[in-house]
Amino acid sequence: EGTRLAFERTFGVGIGINICAVNATGSNPVRVTNDPKNDGSPTWSPANRVTFLGTRSNVAGIFSVNPDGSGIHPIVTPYGLIYGPPRWSMDGSKLLYNHPNRGGITIIRADGTQPDAVGQASPDPAEWSQDGHKVVFADAGQYAGKVMVSIDSRVATPIPGTDHAKSPTISPDGYMVAYAKDDGIDPVSFQAAYSLFVASVGGSPSKVPI
Numbered sequence: 001e002g003t004r005l006a007f008e009r010t011f012g013v014g015i016g017i018n019i020c021a022v023n024a025t026g027s028n029p030v031r032v033t034n035d036p037k038n039d040g041s042p043t044w045s046p047a048n049r050v051t052f053l054g055t056r057s058n059v060a061g062i063f064s065v066n067p068d069g070s071g072i073h074p075i076v077t078p079y080g081l082i083y084g085p086p087r088w089s090m091d092g093s094k095l096l097y098n099h100p101n102r103g104g105i106t107i108i109r110a111d112g113t114q115p116d117a118v119g120q121a122s123p124d125p126a127e128w129s130q131d132g133h134k135v136v137f138a139d140a141g142q143y144a145g146k147v148m149v150s151i152d153s154r155v156a157t158p159i160p161g162t163d164h165a166k167s168p169t170i171s172p173d174g175y176m177v178a179y180a181k182d183d184g185i186d187p188v189s190f191q192a193a194y195s196l197f198v199a200s201v202g203g204s205p206s207k208v209p210i
Contacts, residue, residue, distance in 0.1 A: 002024065003023060004021050004023060004024065005022050006020070006021050007022070008040050015036065016036050016037055016039070017039060018031060018032070018034055018038075019031075019032040019065075021050065021067050030069070031069065032050055032067060032068070033052070033054065033065060033069065033072070034069070035054065035056070038054070039053065040053050040054070041082075041084060042085065043087065045064065045088050046092030047092050049066055049067070049071075050064070050065050050067060051075065051085075051086055051088070051095070052064075053085070053086070059074070059077045060077070061074050061075070061077030062074070062076045062082065062086050062095070074112070075095060075108070075112045076095075076112050076115070081099070081100060081101070083099075083123045083124075083125065084097075084123070084125030085125060087125065087127065089132040090128065090130050090131070092110060093109065093132075094108065094109060094132065095107070095108050095110060096126050096128060096135060098123075098125060098126055098137070100120070104118075105118050105120070105126050105135065105137050105150075106118070118155075118156045119137065119150065119156040120139065122138040122166070124167045125137075127169050128170075129171075130174065131174055134170060134201070135149070136149055136177050137150075137156075137168065138165045138166055139156075146162045146165060147168045147179055147199070149170075159177065159199055159203055160202075160203035160204075161203050161204065161205045162177075162181075162197070162199055162203075163181075164181050164182050165179040165180070165181055165197075166181065167180050174201070175200060176199070177199055177201065178198045179196075179197055179199075180194045180195070180197075181197050182194060195207055196208040
């Protein structure tokens, strides 16, 4: 509903990082999780629950909790690193996450069942289209560096011409993607200079003048 924010906060040495929530106005801050191990990457689900990465009973995974801290339960508990925050589909029926050692980009039902791996991705998070039929991500497998589009959450195909893409995102109508691309070396800082590009899901990328 857009009236509350979830964020990470450090409460002191040896206490860990936990999840908090606050009104969009900055009022009514609430500590949502209280655990000695770190919690992070919170995101709000359409069902008005906070989803986050954490560890409970020495098992790392994706957990869900009510905004007041009650009703915590695991959604998926793979072992090891998960890149970026998990992403909910607009209707709240599916969750998207990036687990590099167990399937890569994976879509799972809200109840934690029927995981469906759609491709290997870079550390950048994947993104849903608003209709929930497409997923975009920067590939780290066979098509390394290209923006990949998964249609109906099943088969991922590369977008021609999108080599070396980073942090792709998809337009609300699901027909265009925007992404960053290494565009050479900055003559002042001598570091990689990135430019913004857009492309249709069928290809034909173009640089955005900024």
